[in-house]
Amino acid sequence: MTAIELAEHGAGLSVPLDDAVGRALVASGLVEATPDPWVPGRWQVRAGGKVGMATVTVPGGGTVTVRIVPKVPIARLLFLLGYSLNPKGWRNEEVRLEEESELLPALARLFERQAEEALRQGLLQGYRTTEETSLVVRGRVREADQIRRHHGRLIPLEVIHDEYTTDIAENRLLLAACERLCRLPGGIPGDVRGRLLRLSVRLADITLIGRGHESPTWRPTRLNARYHKALRLAELVLRGASVEHRPGDVIVNGFFFDMAGVFENFVTVALRDALTGSGGHCVLQATHHLDERDAIRMVPDFVWYADNGTPRAVVDAKYKVGKPKGFPDADLYQMLAYCTALNLPEGHLVYAKGNASHAAHRVRHAHITIHQHALELDQPPAGLLVEIKSLAQRLVAVIP
Template structure:
């Protein structure tokens, strides 16, 4: 077992050439050989656990695990579903905590009963019910009356929501180093859903539409989708020799910033658009895509970019400022806002003289959000940033 930490300047790995190539291919970080046959990894960009051959690589996050779950909750707009903040130890591994949280929520949700619903079935049966598929009967049975090719609705527990939950429980059980109490909960969930089919790996995850009847499943489905490979979570088995999962914390932070800006900007009207695509040049050769723009009255009035920095380099903050300046000039916005997941000092304001924005000065603001702070302080910080960006922009 090899353990490294996200954000560390570098770490040494004793792995084979093939394993080093796999780590590089998964874009976990930059891998380079050392004279003694070991490998150096720098710029670690993901956290989690993977197994490559007989080696397990664990990547601990620099952000406390309880804060990661807080960012996930707010960024995915799961609501106030997570009230067990104190149960997450900062020394636990991410996959162990994921198994524990999923197990707790699974038992809590299923305590209210296993959800049932109508599912369309196609089967051959010895008696007629539902709709008789005559064309299929002739094509498959060559005129034989039985078994009958049928289509009917069945009221069952084998529905998409339960398939997601059971498949996620099974996935978590396949990981090593899951605490015994969490493993026991996952086994109980699996047994409770014994009549539910597992999802096929590689297929798209089903979409669940929530209403009054299944609303209690929402937090569990959100966790299940995370475990099974939705959005920032990458399940690696099948396409390569690696198995496990990795969490892209930069993507989690970007989702969190987008959700918080949208939440706090709601009172000002307009809309917040993520990943707004446009062309920088007149010929349309260069595409730009700021993380967030606030649009009101048919035009963009504020631009934001989230920056989850792991290691600062000689290009910081110049490259970020150049990028934001291009956004501001293109969209004729006098201010741009860079939001960093850092507690360290950064330039708070950079003023650039430009005739491209109605002859005015373009101001680029840098904002630091310290993710080690309590959630209420983080939310207050995001509200202050949003209010500052939208002030007098209406």
């Protein structure tokens, strides 16, 4: 089995690979791979914006393991991920992961700690609505299903009832995360894997979420407060571990995050949080149209509206840290279209800090100014939130 280690948006490597395995890497979509034009039997492999690890297998052929290391520190990446899910729960979260320097082991260790803490007082119980076929009346009869399936018969009965049980969404999510981490190919230390297996044993009576099925939804309440941190981490695990599919004859099994999505989610959620108390409301991924016939659809990452529905500000997040010549002009044209359609005098582009600093561009004959901001990710969480708050204050300052 071939192992390849790459840096996010880093230089490509020339790796000896069978053609079938090289084509499998291309089909996986995890990395960029092309045959080396100078050396037969080798492929040029380069990482893009995805970070994590996965195995790519050609049935009956070879297997290659790909590990992509993020540019930002692991603890910072986990903060960005966690804050996007729950700003208040992660604002002062201290992630001490000195033992691990890679994403998967770090997340597995952190999840195991929080899950163990959540289950320290025993499994959480709650009510679960169950629909079943029964020989006795339990709860109430589902009349439509009864007539459709058993017309003219007294039994069996189609019933629906609420059952007080441990087999609820919260425990199912914890079990699914434990099971998924244990099945990932390598990367998790033996001591962490052992504790995850013991957690799975404690959850043995819980129904496992089947592959391809959507995760159950849960709602944070006072009753499940001790589960909150573990559940947020379980959602991260299941989201990142969704890289498990068979595109054609290729089997991909791994754990990856798209850094562009991570950055976009953090910026928009943190900005929405920073604007709390400033009036109006914020919409992430708001749908608008450029033309009067609503034929040209556009979806800005973030729009802040007044109470009457009038747009106040528009923001787009761009994760482009590796651009050697600064920010691409295409982003400016995109933001100009947003400002024109929303009738706004200013638009804001937020980048992960690369080679360019803040800039402002006044568009000729349009009375529109486009701002480009650079967010420094390699700093403590408090500093990141201060920069977001500064952007929020700029948005508030331009309101008439």
